[in-house]
Amino acid sequence: MSDERTCPSCASGGTAVGAHESGSSRWTCFACGTCELQYWSPREIIPEFYADPAQVNYARRRQGEIFLRERHKMFLRRASPGRLFDVGCGEGGFLAAARDQGFEVAGIDLDPGSAEIARGRGLEVNVGFLFDDAGALHDGIDAARPYDWVTAFEVLEHQADPLHFLRLVKGLLAEGGTLCGSVPNRDRFLVAADRARNSGDRPPHHFLYFSATSLETLLRAAGFKHVEVLPLPETDLTDFATYIEVATTGGLSRRMRESAANAAHGGARQNHGASRSWRRHLKQAARVVKNLPFYPAALAVRTLAPRKARGLYFEASFR
Template identity: 40%
Template sequence: MVERTMNEIRESDDSVTCAGCAAKARADVPAHVHRAPHNQRTYTLQRCPNCELQFWWPLQADPSVYEGEGFEAYVDYHTGKRPFPRWAEPLFAALPPHRGRALDIGCGDGAVLHRLAQIGYEPHGIDLDEKSIAVAREKFHLANVSVSTLDAFEHASGLRGEQFDLVTFFEVLEHQDAPLAFLAQVQRLCRPGGIVAGSVPNRDRFLARFDRRLGDGDLPPHHFLWFSRAALVRLFERAGFTNVDVTTTGALPYRQIVAKLAALFERRLRRVASLRWLVLPCKVLAPALAVVPWIGMRLAPSHLFFRCTAPATKPS
């Protein structure tokens, strides 16, 4: 990210409508600017003074970043090698004894649906990424998963009179360019009083700025919305959900932090011939260096897990 000059900000239209509460938001002075390598577009970070949501402008999704493997994570999705997402673990801690129909929006490789099926839910899922859906079918043998937009799926479900007892969306909300419209669709798909749950990245996580410098995964056109706990609660309450509970989650075990640091050193240092000799010493130092992020991740974990209740009456 770079910073715009004061003159550039004055010459631009720095007043936009907040994606979370429809209030007028102004860019900070100086404002953060991101030039996305994926599509060469320029985005500016906005901060709403009303609901505290941070969002990138222009808000316009670019689906090509998913199937085109624009980011490293999608390679893991497509090969079926992704470990179970640690930020989804809290979902399984307090599910009601009643099992029903579950829908996972942005189900990816189907890992969450597979686990829900194992405890008695009837799993259904949609994703924009055809390669990930293929993994869900082949690896987890999930039949009711499809490549679909939420609009098309909602329309088809409405024709069939279908609703779901549990609707989840992990690492999906931060991708939305119209979050309130998205949450309205979630309400229509969830039975009255049903459970809605999922996760988003924690914008206040440990070393967030450093993390963003290592890669573009938390920047547009991949992520458009940055949430704090307060901003997330306000968005769900504005959308009409009740019993909104948001907790931090996603801290890595110490061994995984060591492994990630070692892999990072090797990947970065091997790119420069004159620095390759440092790979082994850095790997040896990784266990000691991992202590700080291990502590930091417990004080400010990487993700926010949310759980709430759909309104008791179905929205029109």
């Protein structure tokens, strides 16, 4: 089977469960009844998409912000220093933290702007696809020096052919090396409401929806023998409450807060520095206050249903 219904993980036939249109492009979502993967067709990665400043999440990264998500912290808690390569490294915040923890680091990203910021931090970062269409490794990466760790945080869900990608990534690993990464959890709390308001979880951004079962199945199909898939803990309760608020109300309170802050900014232009500091602290305080009604739900899910977390973390080795 080789048509658009073919599951990219197990090659079974899928059932159409949804559709999405953007401009002149149209995609169909299929669900595999064999391995549980959900996937969009057609799947074509658009490099220019990741360098488009109109994409808010990526624009934020290009401003040089340094922050570690729980997925990065989880890796750094569990891994011992060694040679590390990060696929989709962005502006290099995670690589910089890993370097400070004793890792020998390098990475690659599709966005030239993000790579430029990473290089400004003294990091070895290439631009482009890790592999070309023929499966050849990027010419800026030395295949003769394999890595103890390859990380791919929020990368697999973007792949047109995830099985092929994973099999190629195996070639970067040294004997005893491990692939680690994360993906959005298809079974996360309020997933339907989140997708209705989040265009980033649809093509041309995300092509694959993983459950813990379908993720493990894919990794094993790629030849990894030792696989562990874990829910990413919702350690930041304020952030999780914000997610619930946005999913259920569409971020109404955020829009109201931004409108008020913009009005205040307009009246304080003569004292720009003080205004900027005041607005930042106001937003931080307002973020906590506005989400107070959503904290009980966030705490309940975190405590009673950890598998409903927003992300899945995985580790996979083949020896």
